[in-house]
Every structure is written in C-alpha cells, then in structure tokens.
Amino acid sequence: MSAFLEALSRVPPLLAQHLLLAFSALALGLVISLPLAIWSARRPAVASIALGFASLIQTIPSLALLALFYPLLLSLSVLVGGGIPALGFLPSLLALTLYALLPILRNGVTGLAGIDPAVIEAADGMGMTAWQKLRLVEAPLVAPVLMAGIRTAAVWTIGAATLSTTVGQPSLGDMIFAGLQTQNWALVLAGCLAAAALALTVDALLGVIERGIATRKRARAFVAAGLLAIGVLAALAPLWPRSGQTVVVGAKGFSEQYILARVIGHRLEAAGYHVEYREGLGSVVAFAAAAGGDVDVYVDYSGTIWTNEMKRTDVPSRPAIVQGVGAWAAREHGVGLVGTLGFENTYAFAMRGDDAARRHVTSIADLTAIAPQLRFATDIEFLERPEWAAVKRAYGLEFKSAHPYQPTFMYRALTDGTADVIPAFSSDGRIAADKLKVLADPKGAIPGYDAILMVSPRRAHDERFLRALQPLVGHVPVEAMREANYMVDRDDDKASPEAAARWLEKTLGL
Amino acid sequence: MPESRTPGPSLAFSGVTKRYAGGTVAVDNVSLEIAGGSFVALVGTSGSGKSTLLKMINRLVEPSAGTLAIDGEQVGHAELHDLRRGIGYVFQNIGLFPHMTVAENIGIGLWLAGEKDRGPRIAELLDLVDLPRDFAGRMPDALSGGQRQRVGVARALARQPGLMLMDEPFGALDPVTRDQLGTAIRALHDRLGLTTIMVTHDMAEALLLADRVLVMAGGRIVADASPKALLAGKGGPEADALVAVPREQARRLHALEDGA
Numbered sequence: 001m002s003a004f005l006e007a008l009s010r011v012p013p014l015l016a017q018h019l020l021l022a023f024s025a026l027a028l029g030l031v032i033s034l035p036l037a038i039w040s041a042r043r044p045a046v047a048s049i050a051l052g053f054a055s056l057i058q059t060i061p062s063l064a065l066l067a068l069f070y071p072l073l074l075s076l077s078v079l080v081g082g083g084i085p086a087l088g089f090l091p092s093l094l095a096l097t098l099y100a101l102l103p104i105l106r107n108g109v110t111g112l113a114g115i116d117p118a119v120i121e122a123a124d125g126m127g128m129t130a131w132q133k134l135r136l137v138e139a140p141l142v143a144p145v146l147m148a149g150i151r152t153a154a155v156w157t158i159g160a161a162t163l164s165t166t167v168g169q170p171s172l173g174d175m176i177f178a179g180l181q182t183q184n185w186a187l188v189l190a191g192c193l194a195a196a197a198l199a200l201t202v203d204a205l206l207g208v209i210e211r212g213i214a215t216r217k218r219a220r221a222f223v224a225a226g227l228l229a230i231g232v233l234a235a236l237a238p239l240w241p242r243s244g245q246t247v248v249v250g251a252k253g254f255s256e257q258y259i260l261a262r263v264i265g266h267r268l269e270a271a272g273y274h275v276e277y278r279e280g281l282g283s284v285v286a287f288a289a290a291a292g293g294d295v296d297v298y299v300d301y302s303g304t305i306w307t308n309e310m311k312r313t314d315v316p317s318r319p320a321i322v323q324g325v326g327a328w329a330a331r332e333h334g335v336g337l338v339g340t341l342g343f344e345n346t347y348a349f350a351m352r353g354d355d356a357a358r359r360h361v362t363s364i365a366d367l368t369a370i371a372p373q374l375r376f377a378t379d380i381e382f383l384e385r386p387e388w389a390a391v392k393r394a395y396g397l398e399f400k401s402a403h404p405y406q407p408t409f410m411y412r413a414l415t416d417g418t419a420d421v422i423p424a425f426s427s428d429g430r431i432a433a434d435k436l437k438v439l440a441d442p443k444g445a446i447p448g449y450d451a452i453l454m455v456s457p458r459r460a461h462d463e464r465f466l467r468a469l470q471p472l473v474g475h476v477p478v479e480a481m482r483e484a485n486y487m488v489d490r491d492d493d494k495a496s497p498e499a500a501a502r503w504l505e506k507t508l509g510l
Numbered sequence: 511m512p513e514s515r516t517p518g519p520s521l522a523f524s525g526v527t528k529r530y531a532g533g534t535v536a537v538d539n540v541s542l543e544i545a546g547g548s549f550v551a552l553v554g555t556s557g558s559g560k561s562t563l564l565k566m567i568n569r570l571v572e573p574s575a576g577t578l579a580i581d582g583e584q585v586g587h588a589e590l591h592d593l594r595r596g597i598g599y600v601f602q603n604i605g606l607f608p609h610m611t612v613a614e615n616i617g618i619g620l621w622l623a624g625e626k627d628r629g630p631r632i633a634e635l636l637d638l639v640d641l642p643r644d645f646a647g648r649m650p651d652a653l654s655g656g657q658r659q660r661v662g663v664a665r666a667l668a669r670q671p672g673l674m675l676m677d678e679p680f681g682a683l684d685p686v687t688r689d690q691l692g693t694a695i696r697a698l699h700d701r702l703g704l705t706t707i708m709v710t711h712d713m714a715e716a717l718l719l720a721d722r723v724l725v726m727a728g729g730r731i732v733a734d735a736s737p738k739a740l741l742a743g744k745g746g747p748e749a750d751a752l753v754a755v756p757r758e759q760a761r762r763l764h765a766l767e768d769g770a
Contacts (some may be wrong), residue, residue: 119606125601
C-alpha cells in the first residue's frame, strides 16, 4: 500500500502536464474541425475529403503517429533552418490534435446534415443571414451531437496522451512506462488509474454540459464548464513556478537509467537546482532531446552513439570510442560529454548457464552452427540496431526466431525457456542472479559501451552545473551498478529506482 | 394591435421563368399583375410550378429569366435579407425552431430587428392567431399540428409584413383544423389589409378563401379568374377539371343527404 501511496505522490505534476497536453490538443482540434465541419456541411466534396483524411489518421496507431512526427518535424526544422522542436510538447500536440479531429468533425457534419430542412427554410424565409442562421439555429441544434463528439475526442486524447512519454513529453504515461520497465506495478496502477479517472471526470463534466444544452438548462452547463475550467487551472498549478533554475534530467527506458537519473537529480538538487525528470525516452530520442535542449543531462553509452548516431562500423578501443563520441557530439550538436561514469553496459549475449554448458557454448562463435535451433529474444530496439547487424555479419547468425520484448520480459523469456539466447546488458544484476552464461565476443563485433554523462549545449559550459556532476565521473564501478540494478529488477523485495539511487549514493560515498 | 391601414403591396411578374440545370422548366414565362390587398390562390397539381413561382417572390428560388416587382421595386435589386424580412412566409412543414419556446419563435424576427420590448407584441400575436397567452413558454414539440401552424403564422406576422406568402400552409393538418385555420387566415388578411398569395392543391380551399384563383399547369398560368367565374365554367378545361372534383363531392354528399 505504501508503494502505491508513494506512486500516487508522483501524479500531480504529471497530471498537470497530461492535462495541459490533452486540453491543448482538444482546443486546437476544435479550432480546426469546427470551421471544417461547417464548410463540409455546405460542400459534400469537402466533407468526403475531410472525413476521409480524418478517418485515415485514425487508422494509424497512436504510438506510430507520435513517432512519425519526430522525423517529420526534424526535416521541417532543417528546411526552415532550425528552431522547431522535434521532441516533447510539439509532436505530441500535433499527433493528438489529429486524433481529436475525427469525432468532432464527424459529429459536426452529421449533426448539421441532420437538421430538419424545414427549420433551415424557415430561417432563410425570415431573412436570417448565414451567420445568424449558424448562431441562432444551426449551432444550438447541432450542439448536443457535437458535444458527444467532443466527449469522444476528449477521452481519446487523454488516453493517447499517455503515449507522449515516448517522444519525451512528460505525461501520466511516464509512470506507466517506468512501472512496466521496473515491474513496479504500483506505479503502473497509479498511472493508469490517474489517467482513467481524468478521462472519466472530463467525460462526465462534458456530459453534464451536453445534457444542459439539450434540455436547455443553461445554468447546469455553465456550472459544469466552470468546474472544468477550475479543474484545469488547479491541475496546471504545479506548472506555475517556472524558475530559470529548473533542469531536466533524461532517462531511457530501463532500470539503470532510472536509477542514474535520480542520482544525477539528487546532486543537482543539492546544488540548488529544481529538477524535473523525463523518463522512458527511446535511444535516438534521448540524444536528440539533449541536442535540442529539452533534456539538460542524461546518461548514454559510447557504443550507442558510435554506431547509431555516428554510423561507425569499425570497433576501436574503448577509450578511442569515448574520445571520438565526445569530439563528434561537441562538433556536430554542441552536446557536452562530461566524462565516463566508470562502468560499461555493453550488449552481452547470454544463455541459461546449464543450457550453455550442455550445448558447449562459450562464445558467440559457438552459436553460428546451432543458431537455427535456437530462439532469440531481444529488447525493443536491438533487432533494428547496427550492433545486431554487425554481430550477424561477423558470426553469420540465423536464429530460428527472433522476438523483441520489454527488457524485463526479455530476461523472463530466457529464464522460463521461451527463448534460448538474449543480448543481455553487461551491467545487469540479473546476469548473476539468473545464473546466465555470458558469451565472449572473440571477433570484437560489439563496440565498447562506457556509460557517459551527456549535457545539452546550454549546460556544456555551465561551470556550476558541471561542478555538481563532476563527482560522478569515474566513480561508479560496475559491481555497484549491477547491485543497484538488481535491487530494482528482482522479483521479491523490489526497491524503487529512488531507493536504489539512495543506496548507490551511500555505497559510493556521494 | 396597430393594424396596417395601407393595403398590402401590389406585385408584378414579367416573363418570369425558372429553368433547372437538367432542362426542366418549372415556371415558363409567367407575366401577371396582382393588386395590393388581394387574396390570391395559386392552384395546380404537383409539379405544376406553383411553389416555385411563389418562392421566386422572396427569392428562395432565383428566376432564370424575367423580373418580379413588389410595389414597383424589383426584388432582384433588393438586399436579399431585407427583402425577406419584409415578407411573411408560411409553409407546409412550418419549420418552428425546436430549441426555442413559442414566444422565442414568434419573437425571433423582432429580436433580429433589435426590438427590446417584445413581450406585449408576442402576447398580441398569440391573441391574433387565437392561441392562449400561456402557450408562450411552451416548446414546439408540446403543441398539436394546428397549434404549431398558428405559431408559424404569428411568427410570419410579427414584423407586420404587407405581403404574406403561404406555401400549402394547411397541407399537413386534419380537415377540421384546416378549415378553422383557413377561416382565421382569411379574417387576418381582411383585418390587416394584407396581400396574400397562397399555394394549394385543394381547389375547394382556393374557391372558399381567395378573391382570385390562378390555375397553373406545366409551369404556365392556364386560368385566372374569380371563384365565381371558375364555378361558372369560365376558367377553361384545366380549371374545370379541378373544380369538378369538389363539385362532384358536394353533389354526392347532397345526394346522400337527400337519399336518407
């Protein structure tokens, strides 16, 4: 229960962000779809195009729609010479707005088309102008149908806003994604309940307004609208104190990242900063968020940037990679590399220990012959990453099957026998805990993955900021990191990333 | 009620034609004068063009050719919304605004004209169409068909038009209500000195209410006479055919009575 209460304490600021995003999208959706609905009702050709487009958008999964705006805005930004944020609020707003269009548009058009033609003839016959007719006759008659559409749009938008976490926009989805990642079900539950409660409340209030309009009880509609407005303002309250001292710590979507983000956050808080967290970022998103200044600091891995961002296929020594990454990030994006944390988290191909012994496998090279009999489970990204391409090239691996999982479930798949080989994370406590056999990489196909502290261009030369982070450099041994990770990842007596971060700080004397 | 002292306006149609894109000619070169203050019935079968001709007066339908003038002013030159605001329009489907009370429906024209004190005028109009004043707060769906059309008539009269256009105003009503409302309309016409043009397919109704009956067929006026002249067979074959129907019904009713 206390875990749930602790999780609930994270709700208010995220709820505020969530509400701000969903309402902005709904408002923008209304601004676009209302005139479009009126135009469509007058011109059937416009209606078929507008409704067709809106329906098409609706068939795109919301996660994909959000993801599509990243490259779209990125190329648009390049086209106009920069300045358009490709991550965070803007892509989330645009995607959700597109989502909100269809129900409003459809109900608006249906409602307008459904008005008794005699009523329109009467309005024309008595000499109403088009505007008077819209305001006095069409709008009030279409309002109940339109409100039903707005309710649908509101519920959809609030639900889909949880996915904006993946493009770096904080929302209640942060709790769901983080909880899923660290198997903190209290966090998932709190996030889901908060999102559902928000959707139900907004839907209920809009429902009261809808019935108020339909039954001509204006007072009731006004009270509900007032409550809605007060709710929005109250929820936005945590966003009001916007000091220039606020810094954003980013984290990708796995336990180690959540823990390190807290360690970094605690140091910055001690240095007097107000800290916010952006968690659950995709690998590509995290670096771009730092380059764009949406995130001030986060932990990345040298090999990730080396292969994914720099598109390098050669594998030099670990220090050479770190140096190359630092020079490239500063030169190309103004992103600063503060230093290495002191441990490596590389992809380590792993099998169940007993299984590896039975099959006499000790290195990836031993897999080449037997791979067609083995099932491969990976994290979400690995199959698309250049490292996998490099490993396949070097060892000629063709597995019987290959399925991506959330990292936590990837380990589960291996231990319960659903899969036989996984690309584990070398700093993961579960390797030892699950008695996994890590396979050697004799051909050096996988580059070094030193954990490195990355800071946004704005912070790259900020002395005070860098001073606060400096004690972390070279100070986190892999054993300590593994143990902290395992505290969060184990099934029994789980610790929150926050608690694991505190433990890590104490152990390292920070 | 401050009744119109001056009689309603006169109308002049000159070569009025309505041709639709498909080539259908709904109204074919109609030229006609209507004196101010007269009650004219426009009779014909479905598709004879009578509604189209009526709707060209307040430009709900724009003519393809020809001109219409009200008191010598061409309607085509008038500002569309001003034109319509000066003409009372009542039609079969009534078109009461379902989201407004009876009072709001009747007063909407006054509201549009910016009149503040509408209450007394709305009460007068309710009296005028023989509806109880406490109907003011009711919603249209709480009224019977006849009551609704009375509200429709009151709404059309609110801005004291000199000209009333009625398109099958009693088409959807039961015979008793139809007869009552017809009589009421004729009384209002006389009392307010209106010019009234009523489209109907019911020759008996036309003969009983109007001063002058125009019979339309195929987009043309095929007969133009007083009810008396029509009954005397001076309207030509199309008119005779239409007059024959109620006459035959009356004869059979008499025969029934006599036979009893």
